[in-house]
Amino acid sequence: MRIDKYLKISRIIKRRTIAQEACDSGRVMVNDKLAKPGTDVKIGDVIEIRFGTQTAKYEVLEIKEHVKKEETDNLYRIL
Secondary structure, three states, X not given: OEHHHHHHHOOOOXXXXXXXXXXXXXXXXXXXXXXXXXXXXXXXXXXXXXXXOEEEEEEEOOOOOOOOHHHHHHOEEEO
């Protein structure tokens, strides 16, 4: 699954366009490599996002196309 779509479905970032902009500006890394919006995400990957001066790390636990709001916490783990 594309990183921009995963960030939207998991609700880490609320909109796909914002996720695409974050990737394009170099604020998103997957496994310590800069991620473009089309970068593939697999189970076990570590996503690192810089929000201003803060950095958040997430481990991908599950990938689904459609997820209910209550089930989004099962998709990733905060590191």
